Amino acid sequence: xxxxxxGLRDLGVNVDSNLNFVSHINQIAAKAHVRSSQxxxxxxxxxxxxxxxxxxxxxxxxxxxCTTVWSPCAKTHIDKIESVQCMFTKRLSGMPNFxxxxxxxRINLDRxxxxxxxxxxxxxxxxxxxxxxxxxxxxxxxxxxxQTRGHSCKLFHPVSRINVRANFFSIRVIPVWNKLPEYVVSxxxxxxxxxxxxxxxxxxALKGSH
Numbered sequence: 740x741x742x743x744x745x746g747l748r749d750l751g752v753n754v755d756s757n758l759n760f761v762s763h764i765n766q767i768a769a770k771a772h773v774r775s776s777q778x779x780x781x782x783x784x785x786x787x788x789x790x791x792x793x794x795x796x797x798x799x800x801x802x803x804x805c806t807t808v809w810s811p812c813a814k815t816h817i818d819k820i821e822s823v824q825c826m827f828t829k830r831l832s833g834m835p836n837f838x839x840x841x842x843x844x845r846i847n848l849d850r851x852x853x854x855x856x857x858x859x860x861x862x863x864x865x866x867x868x869x870x871x872x873x874x875x876x877x878x879x880x881x882x883x884x885x886q887t888r889g890h891s892c893k894l895f896h897p898v899s900r901i902n903v904r905a906n907f908f909s910i911r912v913i914p915v916w917n918k919l920p921e922y923v924v925s926x927x928x929x930x931x932x933x934x935x936x937x938x939x940x941x942x943x944a945l946k947g948s949h
Contacts, residue, residue: 752805758903760809761816768819771801775827787831791846794827799851806855807862812906817947821851825949839949852947857936859912860919864932867892878909882917890921915944 746755746762753763778793802820811817828842829835843850849857865871866878882893896913899905916924923939926932 750805752808754809760811763809764811764816764819767801767804768823771798771823772826774798774801775823779827779830785832787833787846790831791848794824795848798823798827802851803854803858806858807908810855810859810906810908810911812902812911812946814946814948817852818949821947821949824848824851850945850947852945853941856915856941856944857933859908860916860936861929861933862908863912863916864926864929868929870929879913889917890919890924892924893917915941918943 746753748754752760753766754760755762775794775798778790778797782790782793784790802823811820824843825839828839828846828848831842831846834842834845837845840850862871863879866873866875869875880895880897882895894913894916896917897910899907899910904910919936919939923932923935926935
């Protein structure tokens, strides 16, 4: 008799039988909170730049790993991930009286949610330009209708009636990709594309608070 499993861990990502990543989000958020607290307690130096560098090296990779697979859609889960960086930055010297976004601006960091959006569209660019060894047609279909507004590489956005499908990478990235400026999409190199997306305001796509 085959044993039933309601969840598994594959390449470091936890997923349950309903393709839900709540357990993964809870686990990495807890791990990242512990590690960020250790940095604040254990580092003799209270220099903000040093502590931020330690956070970027030892904590952020935990929260950034494989986000194209598990990137949260619910505000509750988005905020849980963001709370790690929010709490860390608030405990830095001279930062408690500033808002979260003001703190990030002062230490030159992006919201974690914004980093996930960047990762999604960079992955989309790689797939569309054959920089990843996958079949582009399995993920995206180029829009066939012509419009006067928007760029020349728009993607067809299929109807998704269930949340699991709607929040899957190849569906959730389409509205963001289709709103990119022409000068970004027409970039002739990955490095240039990555530089250009940093000039785009993705505020409309952010769902989190703080």
